[in-house]
Amino acid sequence: MTASTYTSDQVDDHQELSRTDERRVVLASTVGTLFEWYDFFIYGSLAVFMSSVLFPPDNPTAALLASLGALTAGFIVRPMGAILFGHLGDKLGRKVTFLLTVVLMGSATVLMGCLPSYESVGHLSWILLLILRLVQGLAVGGEYGGAVVYVAEHCSIKRRGLLTGYIQITGTAGLLLCLLVILGVQASMSTEQFKAWGWRIPFILSFILLVISVYVRAKLHESPVFARMKSQKRLSENPIRDTFMRWSSLKMMLLAMFGATMGMGATYFTGQFYVMIFLQQVVQIEQKTVYMLILVSFAIGLPTYILFAWLSDRVGRKWLMVTGLILAALCYRPMFTELLEAGNPALAAANRDKPVTLLATADQTCEARFSAALVSSHADNRKPCVLAKRYLVSRGINFEYGPPAAGQEVGISVDGQTVAGFDRSTYEKVLAAAGYPAKADAASMNTSRIIGILVLMTAMVGLIYGPVAAYLVELFPPQIRYTSLSFPYHIGAGVIGGSIPFIATYLAVSGGNVFTGLWYPVVITAAVALFGALFLPDNRKLIANETASAAH
CATH class of the missing domain: 3.40.30 (Glutaredoxin)
Incomplete structure (x- = not known):
């Protein structure tokens, strides 16, 4: 069976789930994905503390860079995880694969909290850390595609954007949960205790999340689309070959990467991660204050993901995503300028005068x-x-x-x-x-102005990130959907998005201006917006073809 003969096979209107069953499917998928993102982000948030315990103590700068290198490694292997678990998901089933990813992720996170110190075992401490980080990256590479495909293949076409939108909020929600846990643990002990051993607690607490995730997902049934393909013997014999070696599917992956996911990764990591680094390093706001600002702002802005996902079911997905990319390209520089003015007006004035x-x-x-x-x-x-x-x-x-x-x-x-x-x-x-x-002087800080900018930035992310999951589902046939969807997503989110904090900081140092690093996401979002506007197919045409295929 060639990729060109694949047809979409979704649950038609006569097979819609009840709203109760629908909520159960969405809840089980989002809870597991939320916990996986918590596991993934907890490392980045605590890398500075881990570096002093798990790496040689004689060079703190080298230790921090090495720990950030392990962070980057987790992003780089995500596309490999997408290929590996995508292949398994298209061969063995959606349920078993994304159950495996949550077990791997949760286990690796718990073990990170139990790693021996450099003082006790030498270089073995950071070697084990790197191995666990690679396992995390592989697991995340398989998790997202499995959750999105599982939800999409259960729901009605008319509600696909809305319901997959709940998967989209799990990344930011996982970050918020991560920050809440860290702040809670820090509040319960002294700074010295947290640096010495308290940083391990957020990792070890992940065991509770692991048990909940496994319990919830183990009770799920296989996707009806996959079950139908299996019973009709229409599964792909080799999903990797059919994804990468056939022009029809490879072309769609290239369209997804250059017309959507690279821009999605740039907007998400600029508006959700680099902004935290900017507020701390450039605006010079104390870390705990930054975390509190982020918690409030992202909590307010998070529903926009669902709003735009829902809207994409009614007006289409392509132009919502393109609009988000254009706004990002146009607004990032003035938004970050406003953050500096609002957060540290004395610094902004000194730079200017x-x-x-x-x-x-x-x-x-x-x-x-x-x-x-x-x-x-x-x-x-x-x-x-x-x-x-x-x-x-x-x-x-x-x-x-x-x-x-x-x-x-x-x-x-x-x-x-x-x-x-x-x-x-x-x-x-x-x-x-x-x-x-x-x-930064807390008394002169315009907190409401900062929160307002961060909320708007989150809404811009929501314009592309909310609809993109449903769009990717509609772009690929079900026989290779897990693999084909996951790979371009993790190129955009992992390789492009994950590199933004490092490259933006490097460009700022080289250029002599704290805003120079923004050119990296601005150029990416502008280029992807143009490419997407010109070449991305409208999802309403994809849905029409899908409906016609299902009818026959």
Whole structure:
């Protein structure tokens, strides 16, 4: 059977589930997916604490970079998990596969909380951490596609957007749950206790979530679409081959990647993750305050995912997604500018009124190569000029280049004061005298303005993220749907989206402006919006073809 002969086979209007059964299917799928996202995000939120326990203590910067490297590894292997578990899902069934993914994810997370310290076992501690992180990445690669396909293959075509929209909220909801647990644990002990061993508790608590997820999912039945294909002997003999080696399916995956999921990943990780880094590192707001702002804002904005998913059932999905991408491309720069103005007006004023000049040559002698950002011992990281640039950007301070003083590789000039070389304490004194604050002042912070911007940013994410699950389901035939849907999703969400915090930070340091890193998601969203507008098929035509096929 070739991919071109595949036909969609959904539950028709005469086979609709009752609303009670429908809610049971959606609840079981979303609960498990929510817990998996909690497991996945808990590592990123606690990487700074884990690095001091599981990595060599003699170089804290190298330890943090290594722990973030393990975080990145989890994103990179997600497409591999999509292929592996997608193949199993299309061969063995939706239920058994996404039951397996939740077991793998939950077990790896619990074990992370039990890892021995570097002090007790040496390098084995971080090796085990990396292995567990790779297992997590593989599991997440298979989880999303399984949950989305399972829900979509149970529900009516007319409610597909709405019901798969509940899967879409689980990523952000998992992040919120992660932040709530961390804040709760931190409130119950001293800072020293949390750094020493308290960070393990959020991982170990995942065992409770694992038991609940397995119990709920074990009670589910197989998807009716898969069961029907199996009874009619219409399953794909080799889903990987039929997905990647046939132009009809490969073309659809390329359309999905370049016309939707790459932009989805860019908007999601910019508006849900990079913004947290920006508020802490650039705006200089204290971590707990940032977490509270995020909790309130995302909780308010989260229903927009469901709203736009529901709306896509009525007006179509393509143009909602394209609109979200266009808004992201146009609005990210002014939105992040407003966040700086609202969160740290003194810093914004100093950047505007008393600009800093970096006295250095703006060429390769003052650049850290991309590889240096990955290896802390790289020679580029010891250049005084590179150290000065990183220091300024880490304080949220923009700079322009000026000619260096004779015999000096680097220096700064601000408000009539000039400092030769790089000395952190001297820089701090000169910058403080020029009005650059060390931290954001809570009294001058416009909290409601920040929350408003974050809610709008979440709604922009919802425009594309809400409808995209149902759209991907409709793009691929059921015989290879698990594999075909999962792979482009995790390229967009894992490789493109997961790289945004690192690349945006790198670009900001290289460019000398805290907003330079935003060009990465802006260019991606703009390009994907254009490609999607020109080439993505309208889902209403896909549904019409699907309905006609089912009728025959």
